[in-house]
Structure formats: C-alpha cells, structure tokens
Amino acid sequence: MLPELHPGHAEALLFDWDGTLVDSQYANYRAMADVLAPHGVTLQQEWFDARTGLSSADLIRTLAKEGGAGPDLPVEELVAARDVLFLANADRIEVHPEVAEVVHAHHGTLPMAVASGGARLIIETTMRHLPYQGLFTALVTRDEVRRGKPAPDIFLRAADALAVPPARCLVYEDSDEGIEAARAAGMAVIDVRPVTRRAP
CATH class of the missing domain: 3.40.50.1000 (HAD superfamily/HAD-like)
Structure with a gap:
C-alpha cells in the first residue's frame, strides 16, 4: 500500500x-454530454472535470445557473437518460x-x-x-x-x-x-x- x-x-x-x-470520469462526462447535446448544450470536459463532486442533478442546475444552459432543462429526465447511457457501459x-x-x-x-x-x-x-x-x-x-x-x-x-x-x-x-x-x-x-x- x-x-x-x-x-x-x-x-x-x-x-x-x-x-x-x-x-x-470519462464515462460520466460522455454520458452527460450526450444527453445535453440534443438540448443545444455543449458540455466542456474541463468544466465538468472541475465539478466531479456534484450529483448529476446538481451539476445540471449549476450549469444552468452559470449560464451554460437554459433554466428550463428537464433535470430529472436528463439524469434518468444519463444513467441509462452510463449503465450501458458499466462493464467497462x-x-x-x-x-x-x-x-x-x-x-x-x-x-x-x-x-x-x-x-x-x-x-x-x-x-x-x-x-x-x-x-x-x-x-x-x-x-x-x-x-x-x-x-x-x-x-x-x-x-x-x-x-x-x-x-x-x-x-x-x-x-x-x-x-x-x-x-x-x-x-x-x-x-x-x-x-x-x-x-x-
């Protein structure tokens, strides 16, 4: 040790x-970026990497608060979709x-x-x-x-x-x-x- x-x-x-x-880290970033993209949101990996301690929902809310996304994003739906994408690659x-x-x-x-x-x-x-x-x-x-x-x-x-x-x-x-x-x-x-x- x-x-x-x-x-x-x-x-x-x-x-x-x-x-x-x-x-x-990359699997989490990729899943989040992929669910945000259809909503016109480009998630920068550097921004994401600096906030790894936040939950998915809190991360989306922080992104909206900081102006990186609109305030009307369906947070719970996005988190559920992100989880599905992530789980598809859980074995990796x-x-x-x-x-x-x-x-x-x-x-x-x-x-x-x-x-x-x-x-x-x-x-x-x-x-x-x-x-x-x-x-x-x-x-x-x-x-x-x-x-x-x-x-x-x-x-x-x-x-x-x-x-x-x-x-x-x-x-x-x-x-x-x-x-x-x-x-x-x-x-x-x-x-x-x-x-x-x-x-x-």
Whole structure:
C-alpha cells in the first residue's frame, strides 16, 4: 500500500465512488454530454472535470445557473437518460488499483463504507463488475440525504451507519466538493488525486 494512502489510526474508512474507487470520469462526462447535446448544450470536459463532486442533478442546475444552459432543462429526465447511457457501459469501468489496495488491505479489520454523490442504482450495478462486492458495510448515496456534497450529510450518514464517531473516520476523496464535505463533517480526509492521476 502506498504510504500516502495509509489510514493511520482511523477507526473507519469512507470512500467516494467516482474518481476515487473507480476510474469513471470519462464515462460520466460522455454520458452527460450526450444527453445535453440534443438540448443545444455543449458540455466542456474541463468544466465538468472541475465539478466531479456534484450529483448529476446538481451539476445540471449549476450549469444552468452559470449560464451554460437554459433554466428550463428537464433535470430529472436528463439524469434518468444519463444513467441509462452510463449503465450501458458499466462493464467497462475499472478500479483505481492504488485505492483498491487500501480497501482489500483493511477489509475485515476496519468498517468501511462507500459515501457517494452518485445514484445507488448506478453504483450497485457497476460494483457487480468489480472486485468490491461484499467489502463494504454500508453504501450511502445522494438518494438518501437531503443535501449532496459539499454539504457533510452523506459522510455523516455513513459514519452513523458504521456506528463510528465522525472524528474517528477517514475519508478518501478526489474532488474539492468532497473534501469540503468531509471537513464539514469533522473528518480527516485524504485527497487521492496525486496518486490516481499520477503519470504512468
């Protein structure tokens, strides 16, 4: 295990999904861009990549708010269509091996949860194709909380599901919104980007 990913004295580990446990960035971007295009919206990947911590619905609303799309986009319909496109390619998603090593090293010794701004159906379906089945005690998604990241709700709910105080949890994240959410929850956090985006 890479030393910069070692959990130290944490009593529970919380993992973001997209970009942290799995390399799904381009697949997520492509699915979102493809559903927005018929509405006359061109989604720039650089803009999308800078907001990876947002849920699909929040991302579309942010795009409209910032003037990149009209305010009358059918958000829920677009999210559903995006999910269908993404799921069609779920078997192509791969793990980030450096983070997967952390999961496998601590399975059975520390309680672990996936705490994601993504949708439960998407994560559960994608997980079936990956070596993560049965390794997590809990899965908490945007579907189960009132506020998504950067609010702390998802992480606080995951800590509650693991019955571990927030201050004793460690979060693995790959987005600014996720890191802000972890800190707002009173949790330590490791930014995995220096590892997962390291040039081969």
